[in-house]
Amino acid sequence: MNEVIIQLENVYKAYKIGNDTILALKNINLLIKKAEFISIVGPSGSGKTTLLNLIGALDKPTKGKILFNGIDLTQQNDKEISKYRAENVGFIFQTFNLIPSLNVWENVKLPTYFSSKKGFKEDKIMELLELVGLKERAFHKPLQLSGGEQQRVAIARALVNDPQILIADEPTGNLDSKNAEIILDIFKNLNLSGKTIILATHNLKLVEYSNRIIHLYDGVIKDEFVR
Amino acid sequence: MNSLGKYKISISNIKRNKLRNSMVILAFILAVILGSIILGPVYGIQNYYVKTINEAGFNVIAIFSGNIASSNSYTLPTNFINISTMKYLENIGGVYAISPVFLAGYFSFGNSSAYFVGSNSQLKLIGSLELYKGSFIKDNSTNSNLINVDLGYNVWNKFLKGVDINQTVSLSLIVQFGFSYKYLNVKLKVIGLLSERPKIPSINLDPNNVVIANIFDIFYLFNITNYNSIPLDAIFVSASDFNSIDNLENKIVQVLSDLGYKKNVDYMIVSQKDAIYYVNNIFNQFYRFLNIIWAAILAISSLSILIVMFITVRERYREIGTLRAIGARKIDVVTMILLEGLVLCIIGIILGMFLGYIIINLLKMYYTFMQTVDNSTIIYTFSIIVPEIIASAIIFSLYPAYIASKVPPSVALRYE
Numbered sequence A: 001m002n003e004v005i006i007q008l009e010n011v012y013k014a015y016k017i018g019n020d021t022i023l024a025l026k027n028i029n030l031l032i033k034k035a036e037f038i039s040i041v042g043p044s045g046s047g048k049t050t051l052l053n054l055i056g057a058l059d060k061p062t063k064g065k066i067l068f069n070g071i072d073l074t075q076q077n078d079k080e081i082s083k084y085r086a087e088n089v090g091f092i093f094q095t096f097n098l099i100p101s102l103n104v105w106e107n108v109k110l111p112t113y114f115s116s117k118k119g120f121k122e123d124k125i126m127e128l129l130e131l132v133g134l135k136e137r138a139f140h141k142p143l144q145l146s147g148g149e150q151q152r153v154a155i156a157r158a159l160v161n162d163p164q165i166l167i168a169d170e171p172t173g174n175l176d177s178k179n180a181e182i183i184l185d186i187f188k189n190l191n192l193s194g195k196t197i198i199l200a201t202h203n204l205k206l207v208e209y210s211n212r213i214i215h216l217y218d219g220v221i222k223d224e225f226v227r
Numbered sequence B: 001m002n003s004l005g006k007y008k009i010s011i012s013n014i015k016r017n018k019l020r021n022s023m024v025i026l027a028f029i030l031a032v033i034l035g036s037i038i039l040g041p042v043y044g045i046q047n048y049y050v051k052t053i054n055e056a057g058f059n060v061i062a063i064f065s066g067n068i069a070s071s072n073s074y075t076l077p078t079n080f081i082n083i084s085t086m087k088y089l090e091n092i093g094g095v096y097a098i099s100p101v102f103l104a105g106y107f108s109f110g111n112s113s114a115y116f117v118g119s120n121s122q123l124k125l126i127g128s129l130e131l132y133k134g135s136f137i138k139d140n141s142t143n144s145n146l147i148n149v150d151l152g153y154n155v156w157n158k159f160l161k162g163v164d165i166n167q168t169v170s171l172s173l174i175v176q177f178g179f180s181y182k183y184l185n186v187k188l189k190v191i192g193l194l195s196e197r198p199k200i201p202s203i204n205l206d207p208n209n210v211v212i213a214n215i216f217d218i219f220y221l222f223n224i225t226n227y228n229s230i231p232l233d234a235i236f237v238s239a240s241d242f243n244s245i246d247n248l249e250n251k252i253v254q255v256l257s258d259l260g261y262k263k264n265v266d267y268m269i270v271s272q273k274d275a276i277y278y279v280n281n282i283f284n285q286f287y288r289f290l291n292i293i294w295a296a297i298l299a300i301s302s303l304s305i306l307i308v309m310f311i312t313v314r315e316r317y318r319e320i321g322t323l324r325a326i327g328a329r330k331i332d333v334v335t336m337i338l339l340e341g342l343v344l345c346i347i348g349i350i351l352g353m354f355l356g357y358i359i360i361n362l363l364k365m366y367y368t369f370m371q372t373v374d375n376s377t378i379i380y381t382f383s384i385i386v387p388e389i390i391a392s393a394i395i396f397s398l399y400p401a402y403i404a405s406k407v408p409p410s411v412a413l414r415y416e
Helices: A048-055 A078-088 A104-114 A123-131 A147-159 A177-192 A204-209 B003-016 B018-055 B083-090 B153-159 B215-221 B242-258 B272-315 B317-325 B330-366 B368-372 B375-406 B409-414
Strands: A004-017 A020-033 A037-041 A063-068 A089-092 A165-169 A196-200 A212-217 A220-226 B060-065 B095-109 B112-119 B131-134 B146-151 B168-177 B180-194 B210-214 B234-239 B267-271
Touching: A004 A048, A004 A196, A020 A048, A020 A196, A020 A220, A037 A048, A037 A204, A048 A165, A048 A196, A048 B409, A078 A089, A078 A104, A078 B317, A078 B330, A089 A147, A104 A123, A104 A147, A104 B003, A123 A147, A147 A177, A165 A177, A177 A196, A177 A204, B003 B018, B003 B330, B018 B272, B018 B330, B018 B368, B018 B375, B060 B242, B083 B095, B083 B234, B083 B242, B095 B153, B095 B215, B112 B153, B112 B215, B146 B153, B146 B215, B153 B180, B180 B210, B210 B215, B234 B242, B242 B267, B242 B272, B267 B272, B272 B317, B272 B330, B272 B375, B317 B330, B317 B409, B330 B368, B330 B375
Parallel strands: A037 A196, A037 A212, A089 A165, A165 A196, B112 B210, B146 B180
Antiparallel strands: A004 A020, A004 A063, A212 A220, B060 B234, B060 B267, B095 B112, B095 B168, B095 B234, B131 B180, B146 B210, B168 B180
8 A cells, every 4th residue: 555656756847838938837746655545636727737647647747757666757758658648547537538439338448459458358348337337328429428427438448458547637527516426436436446546626525535635836735635 | 559449540530520521532532533534545545556556567667768757748769669679678687577568559449448559478477467368469470460469358348348259359440650540450369358457556558448469460460570670669677576676777777878778868767666666755745744634633632631631630639639648659649640541542542443434434435535445544544543642642641640649648638
């Protein structure tokens, strides 16, 4: 349980907008242990999404190191980074980001095309859909589903390659309270099964359940609470 | 990445934008149809001409009396080629066969006519003449007023319908003396009927409209005794093989020069090789010109895929970001978009080839020149234009694909 999975060392992220440089993250130092449930909170523009993007290797820091199991992700090439994203990280977005032309089953299967992990069986897709309660909607297109259902599909997709880390950016931001509850229950169970969950959220119930809360403000970790 | 996965994503994207992608497919269909209609007949006619010249004779070098190249004026020779000239040419190394050609006059058959040609037995080989029936003229003169002849295909099949070998026919021969004509009744014994053969391009004499006799029989008919100096219309020489034509032609020019003949004044020399070179040269120029039009068609179809792929990529930035987030590499994004362009292109090409084939065959019913576009020419045309279309589709899909792969996933995911 105490094994460090992600480590951020003196991480800075700057964006250039025209002639201006905006520092989205400033000197972030963070250790994330295996099976932690971390909520990143803070006002809009505080750097929550930027931090998640860096942990998920969707972006590179301007300065500093990001280590995954001791390997510096900032030094990896596109092939290695893509492998990391495909096999070790599952992303869940506020806007679900399902491929509208593919049905639920195909959307869930999508990450397996990019993974080199051996032994994948297609039965797993149905198992995951059962886990998120959507087995009967397997061959529906995303637009035929409600927002809550789409987010559950996105969770199944994030889990299909059995990643160690789940990164969720405002996963309940577009959902009503009932659907948000369902998503929370899924996250709880996933965390209990040993997944490391890192999410940016404004949902108090998600925050309450987390065993660690990181408060970002203006690109800096202002407070950190560990339960 | 699993290539089946890429294929699935690409196909699903094609299905999503049916109308827009149909326009791209239509552009490729039109490219294939227009390409095959524009280039097909050029290849067809060029092939037909080259094939006809090849089949017109056996490695022939034709020495024509005077200069018949100019259609406006005929240069009167000062020194005519004749039987004596032929005897000098016979001894040149590399001469496989040699025949004199003496146009004695013509037979009129209503609106058509047939030349009365005096030659020798070697004309069969030189002119690649095939007998439908009977035998070819011999070299020794019969010294008789009943002349053994071989009839060209049109003569026995159309003008003297029903005539057979060993039959005797009496015809009125029209002989031109300067600007006046004389009529001479001649009795001909048909010893052979020639098979049909294609008309030689650019030569007015239709090889199907001839009556061929031994040249000495004709001299006997005309009471010509001093035949060595009688001007011939042409001498046909065969080289032993196609590659030695040029060498033999040079030797002939040298011998004729030594005999005092002036090239392009007293005689004009044309070989099968020259004729093929000339035809290919003309058609290659024409082909280069048509290639400009073909390039414009190709550019339009390629631009259509460039624009559509750009729009598609722009619309799917967020999706591309999602794919990158779940593990797609830059190269996967490039190949998925390329594959999408390629699938559209191949659908267009297959439909275009199918429709192009039908349209060419329909045009054949209305335009004679399209008859030269046979199946092998259509396949050849497709084999030229299809790789060019595929290459342009790949090149023009590559840029949008490259742009898509360069966008950082974090930016693509935020794209509205």
